[in-house]
Amino acid sequence: MHLVFSERKLKNLFSKWSLEAQLFTPDIQGRLVMYSEFADINLKKTPVWGSLKNYILPSRRAAFEDSAKEKSPLILVGVRNCDIRGALGILDRVFAGKEFSDPLYKKMRKNTLIVSVDCFMPADTCFCIQTGGIPFVSAGSDINITPLSNDQYLLESLSLEGKRLLSNSNARGVSELELRMRNDIRDTAFKKVQGNFNIDISRGFFKKTHTETSEKKEYWEELSANCIQCGACNFTCPTCYCTILNEVSSRNKFFKVLQWDSCLFRGYFSRAGKKNLLPKLSERFRYRYICKLSLMYTEFGISGCVGCGRCIQSCPAMIDMREIIRGLCEN
Amino acid sequence: MKTNSPYFPQTAKIIEIRPETSLVKSFRLSLDNEISFSPGEFIMLTIPGEGEFPLTPTSEPIKSTVIEVAVKKEGYATELLHEKRIGDVVGIRGPYGKGYPLTELSGRDLILIAQDEGIIQLHSLLMKILSDRSRFPRLTLLYEFLNDREVVYSSKFNNWHNEFIFYKTSSENNSSTKKGIDQLLSKIDLDFDKASAVIAAPESMIKKIALSLNMSGISSEQIWIPLVRNMSCGIGKCRHCITGDYYVCKDGPVFRLSDIYDTLGSIL
Structure with a gap:
């Protein structure tokens, strides 16, 4: 109608x-x-x-x-x-x-x-x-x-x-x-x-051709240098759904809350015994891009990035996902 | 409380506590509802109001309202569990995930390799094997510990010696762990072509131990690893445990080594 x-x-x-x-x-x-x-x-x-x-x-x-x-x-x-x-x-x-x-x-x-x-x-x-x-x-x-x-x-x-x-x-x-x-x-x-962007990421991005750059430690250290780990990109993203199940103090009753979590936070990859699988920001920063642009595509058959641009607008450090993708293609 | 929420735990009352070492205690839990699990699957244990963590039960995998867990004190929630007394209440949900591939392992020469608290991750598998020797006739356990005075399950050693081939080694007496496991492997006499192995050790050690096994003739396809990751939901919703292309909670926590070899010690 x-x-x-x-x-x-x-x-x-x-x-x-x-x-x-x-x-x-x-x-x-x-x-x-x-x-x-x-x-x-x-x-x-x-x-x-x-x-x-x-x-x-x-x-x-x-x-x-x-x-x-x-x-x-x-x-x-x-x-x-x-x-x-x-x-x-x-x-x-x-x-x-x-x-x-x-x-x-x-x-x-x-x-x-x-x-x-x-x-x-x-x-x-x-x-x-x-x-x-x-x-x-x-x-x-x-x-x-x-x-x-x-x-x-x-x-x-x-x-x-x-x-x-x-x-x-x-x-x-x-x-x-x-x-x-x-x-x-x-x-x-x-x-x-x-006209806003010209690299096709609809079928995921981290393909074999990008592996070399995507593994360069210095490259990601440089890119993540300005990131302040605020999680704004995760929280404004319409597809970032990572949550953490937290306890609320309530004597012998069970009461849990689900809260958004951010893979840029230091605690995201930590576990008991003071072990942290991705202690460095540059590694977690890289993980975010791999998750959005590759892992989610593999899992769901659509790009984890839907191109809304909110992460670009919300980032206080002016980090632009498109520039990072461009950089990976050029390097 | 009436809820369909997959995050809601059932009540588990602590009915027995046994210290294993200065840092490890075993807890016997009585549950409201019966559960059954397969060795290697995990449960989420809640300390009400404080925290929740994943672990694999150590008791025999039979349908029961009583299960056992063994927990090392190494973080906030595990320390709080250690402070609990008989009669205190915790919560559990699960079992979740995929455990050891019992059908694939049956009839093969099994080598279980544990380093320190890794033995906890193997214990229910060990119980399963001992209760079903016709399916799992040949078993070797190699157990290495870094400190002679902190050995989990040392009271069971006599029994183990009687039931299967059991070697223990203390790396205090060895220059390196690799040498310890190597020496043990050279001692054991089995048909490596028909052998499968399970390694429960810190991830930094797994590759070294696996290399020794590979040299003996056991391929990485026949080596199984119980992986440990940070988990929040346990059911594939929160993404915290993602490792390579897998969710450790849904696709594991027990993996074929060849599937996760490249991501050991990291996540990508």
Whole structure:
């Protein structure tokens, strides 16, 4: 189902949704676009901070919470295709697969309706195409929105639930011209993203030809020299899902929390007896790239990097994944 | 508490504590629910409110509500376990992972090699073998320790001498471990073509010991290693134990040496 909404009508639709669910939409806060409770319509700027991961795999949660009270449904508006690829291709397979599936993840995933948005204004740091993605959504969300102009939004339902959300919405049908406009908008975004990076990493990266450079200790020491081990790249990444299972003090009762962990933290590879398999930052830094660009591809069949560019924007040391990949190719 | 969470442990009450050395204690645990494990598989042991760590049970692998573990004091959680008394409660979940390939090992000449606390990782396999000698008729155990006064399971030595070929060596009397194991290998008389080995030793030693075995004619495909890694979830969700292309928790912790040779002592 395709429907065209004016901005006023879209606001009405969002207001209606906010009565039956928690509604988060992108909100401009200073330089950044962040998800926040619905106030206004800001659908064009990419990326939105706090990826889909934050809503289906929160940074800290009780490990046994599945028997807790039902959570109210959440509608998340503004999710980009990079996050959807990461969730479908990696997170769902880890936490909602056959082996030891995670009841709370499944519940939160089911409770989260995804309203995706085509990338109208991709950032300079976006490079999804080279990771095997595209800057618009044709499947994986409940509804997809294409901003056609400042006042016209094309909504397409992509699931039964999406169809239900759009029913009785008093919008008009789409014209041929508007569908062609959508194609043009998508083409423009595609070309813009394509210009941001030109090395294909969609089938993993660390191949035989790169092994020599990738094993050079000095090379990684140089690259990681500015890294302050803050973990921002891991935490903003829509596919980094490493967690640590921590105990909470509670006398003889079991209470554990799952918290995001970062492979750049020194403790990540340490074990009892003061042994640490990767005590040096440069080794852990290298591991992060190998995990994203090689191990995850081998395991999931899609690149662990979905090209959202959040690690580039969030790094206080201005480390740019694209430059590191370029460097590996050139050396 | 009613939960489907795979992270929820069951209650385990400490019913017996035996000191093995100054740093190692054995604990007998009584569980709420019966578990059965295969030798080499591991459980996660929780000290409530403090920490959790992986270890392989040391008791005979039969379906039971009682299991035994032996733990060396070498970090925060293991130290806290050592302070526990009879009647105290801990938690366990599991068993997880893949243990020793019993079907593949049956009928072969088995050489188990342990260095120091490595013997703990072999103990339930040893119990299995002793309970099923028709499947595992030929067994040799080489046990090397670095300190004569800190020997785990020394009270079992007499029994072991009676049950199978058992050599022990103290590297205090040897210039190097490699020499110790080499000497033992030259002493034992077996059909190396039909032999499989298990090495439970620090990773820095495994390659050296494996080389001696290779020279004797046992290929790395026939050598099995119980790997030790930092684990947080134990079920393939947290990525902490990744080593090469494997999850130690799901694909191991027992590996064929030839599969992990390049990553020994590291993770990539």
